Amino acid sequence: MTAPSKPRRLTPKGQATRNRIVDAATALIARQGVAGTSIEDVRAEAGVSGSQLYHYFESKQELIRAVITRHADPTLDSTRPRIEALDSFDALRAWADAAIEQQLANDCRGYCNLGTLAGELGVSDEESRTDIADGFLRWKDLILNGLKAMRDRGELRADADLDELSYALLTGLQGGVLLTQIMRDVRPLEAVLNSALAYIHSFATAA
Amino acid sequence: MTAPSKPRRLTPKGQATRNRIVDAATALIARQGVAGTSIEDVRAEAGVSGSQLYHYFESKQELIRAVITRHADPTLDSTRPRIEALDSFDALRAWADAAIEQQLANDCRGYCNLGTLAGELGVSDEESRTDIADGFLRWKDLILNGLKAMRDRGELRADADLDELSYALLTGLQGGVLLTQIMRDVRPLEAVLNSALAYIHSFATAA
Incomplete structure (x- = not known):
């Protein structure tokens, strides 16, 4: 285990360079996996020098943490459907549809999220595991906050287990x-999202 | 891509040795991941000589394929709840409960299945991807056959999309x-299984 990277105060230009490196790493890992992506690949894709890259990231592990952090933070992640608030049945359905569209647009390949990172990194690497688990919790809480708003407005029953509903949708x-x-087929995603949304809907007060 | 291993005719003793090697590899990969498991680890765990191991498996890749094949075949897999037939609501619930129990018994760690193998191997390795995809299809069909029996007995509605229900449960x-x-918490599994079972149940004729 290495210590978490110290936060550094970056100039706007430095921040832009750092972002470009993380963008490149995120894209490459989506296409090639973590094991198939080298620091040199990232350097070339980002169009930076080796010393620039090492100025921001001392190791591949540190760079991977930045990619995890990006996927873990709903407000940072630009590759997913943007989420304003998941606080209505329509918003939940639109979010699910956007996730399905994103798979179709990529031919069900080369799209990476916390779940695929979790599979590749999380089982054997304790540091990545805890980072990814934190990310799952943030996403779960984002869903949970939307469901709480729905319950508070009387759209979901008071006895609904909102934690369970949030976990069902996230999972x-x-x-x-x-x-x-893996299957290059969007049906598993469609099916499980339909299932989770139907489960949430079964706790609607109007139902 | 290497050619699939030729089927060999093994003596009962040879088959037992081969099984012991695959057992050892399966257990080690569950604990340490694929990347963290060496041929030498497997050799030591199985208690065989290097030449014995290489007699059955010419490479780590070939050994990993055997582990995938074991997880992919519902009738071979001894680490999962045994499935006779998933052809009633009670059988489906019992299967889900057994999967949850298995996680609790292992403290939510060190249990590997096709999904965790898929995450570690499938995104970047085409050969593993197709092997794992085949395995997912076999499991989907096993669930599908149970649901078809339920529909044929009139327990599920004729208009239920059984493919979708099967994918929802498998996924x-x-x-x-x-x-x-990843989260060392059984709630994601409980929630998503409750969700999928409720979805299937929503197509029950008696409901």
């Missing part, structure tokens, strides 16, 4: 992306 | 095991 999305990537 | 199980391993 369905992550597992669905994984199976869809 | 939930795989994603649920992955998140449960």
Whole structure:
């Protein structure tokens, strides 16, 4: 285990360079996996020098943590459907549809998320595991906050287990992306999202 | 890509030795991941000589294929709850409960299935990807056959999309095991299985 990287104060230009490196690493890992992506690949894709790259990231492990952090933070992640608030049945359905569209647009390949990173890194690397687990919790809480707003407005029953509903949707999305990537078929993702949304809907007060 | 291994005719003793090697590899990969498991680890765990191991498996890749094949075949897999037939609501619930129990018994760690293998291997390795995809299809068909029997007995509605229901349950199980391993918390698995079973149940004729 290495210590978490110290936060550094970066100039706007430095921040832009750092972002470009993380963008490149994120794209390459999506296409080639973590094991298939070298520091040199990232350097070339980002169009930076080796000394620039090592100025921001001292090791491949540190760079991977930045990619995990990006996927873990719903507000940072630009590759996913943007989420404003998942606080209505329509918003939940639109979010699910956007995730399905994203798979179709990529031919069910080369799209990486926390779930695929979890599979590649998390089982054997304790540091990555805890980083990814933190990311799952953040996503779960984002869903949970939307469901709480729905319950507070009287759209979901007071006795609904909102933690369970949030986990069902998050787990369905992550597992669905994984199976869809492996099977090159969007049906696993569609099916599990339909299932999770139907489960949430079964706790609607109007139902 | 290497050619699939030629089927060999093994003596009962040879088959037992081969099984012991695959058992050892399966157990080690569950604990340490594929990348963290060496041929030498497997040799030592199985208690065989190097020449014995190489007699049955010419490379690590060939050994990994045997582990994938074991996880892919519902009738070969001894680490999962044994499945006779998933052809009633009670049988489906019992299967889900057994998967949850298995996670709890292992403290939500060190249990590997096709989904975790898929995450580690499938995104970047085409040969493993197709092997794992075949395995997912076999499991999907096993669930599908049970649901068809339920429909034929009139327990599920004739208009139920049984392919979708099968994918929802399979994807939930795989994603649920992955998140449960990463988060060291059984709730993602419980939630997504409850969700998938409720979805199937919503197509019950009696409902």
